[in-house]
Amino acid sequence: VFTPVILAGGNGVRLWPLSRRQRPKQFLSLDGEGSLLANTLARLEGLGTAPPIVICQEEHRFLAAEQLRQAGASEARLLLEPEGRGTAPAIALAALLARREGRREPLLVLPSDHHLADDQAFRSALESAERLAGAGHLVAFGVVPTRAETGYGYLQAGEALGEAGFAVARFVEKPDPATAERFLADGDHFWNSGMFVLRPEDYLDSLEALAPAMLAACRGAMDGAVVDLDFLRPDARAFLESPADSIDVAVMERTDRAAMVPLAAGWSDIGSWQALWETLPRDADANVLRGDVVCEESRGLMVHAESRLVAALGVQDLVIVETDDAVLVADRARSQQLRGLVERLEAGG
Ligand code: GDD
Ligand code: MG
DSSP, rough: EEEEEEEEOOOOGGGGTSSSSOOOOGGGGGSSSHHHHHHHHTTTTTSSOOOOOOEEEEGGGHHHHHHHHHTTTTEEEEEEEESSHHHHHHHHHHHHHHHHHOOOOEEEEEESSSSEEEEHHHHHHHHHHHHHTTTTOOEEEEEEEOOOSSSSSSEEEEETTTTEEEEEEEEESOOOOOHHHHHHHHEEEEEEEEEEEHHHHHHHHHHHHHHHHHHHHHHHHHHHHHEEEEEEEOHHHHTTSOOOOOOOIIITTTTOOOEEEESSSSSEEEOOOHHHHHSOOOTSSSOOOSSSSESSSSSSSSEEESSSOOEEEESEEEEEEESSEEEEEEEEGGGGGGGHHHHHHHOOO
């Protein structure tokens, strides 16, 4: 049994113009099924989990509440951050809430921006993770890397921990390109999937040792938390005292309790248009066409039309996204660079 903790506080800027500040990607349906958040909740079905804790930004509270209701997860606890401080404090709030509610089972920390093709493989990895977490480990999931991706963390497998997994010899978050190339060539490095299984006590103890100021701020925030309708609001002033950091950098890179369970479940992070193109089924010309799209002599396109007809002729490897108030045309391979473009737009050009 787990307490699921769903992280839904990101901004999803690399999926602009579909993903917007007011409605980031986790609340959108990108693969034609439910929203990424709804898909994450659906993944929990049949796992016999406790009611999930969902953490998102204050400004998205109604979106999140509505999607939880639609997914039949109205028993979920909705924790609101006045402003994101990264995943490390977000998970600390969830761990403190779990402890306050007397929940002893490990937390299953799930980002809300993932696609998993093979539920069965995911489940069996969870069983191994539960065993390792029961022995006090902070458990990550390792995915065999297929490219020198610099947007992920890397886990180096150490000694075997029985049948269940491995100790983590080293954890490196978002390496530079040369280091990522080396990890890929080494053969004993895995991508960190961004999902974790850990007991609340073990995580809080680790923060006490590695990031005491963060823990103190989060404790203060939960001590002053206010329940308002279905929303749980940690004290904003206390929370904003917390340093901003990810669990990867604040804890996983520095702890000696990290363990890894290999995961071969068709995992992908839907972070960019390129990633979405890779994840979705492509037609015979390697195009992913969504909405009202007509395409001739074109290859490798990722096209999304919201409300108007989009036609393409004789072009290759582009992203074309049409929405009400903005149209994106970009080199698909460069969709990681959208972050910079969007930030310049937000700053006023
Ligand atoms: N509540 C909350 N608050 N959620 C957050 C916050 C926050 O401040 N920041 C990020 N999140 C959510 C995002 O919505 C996403 O679901 C998840 O936490 C992970 O954040 P990302 O910003 O997407 O992280 P990343 O993709 O750069 O890196 C992480 O995931 C990679 C795999 O996808 C790391 O764990 C990497 O090591 C890992 O390889
Ligand atoms: Mg991500």
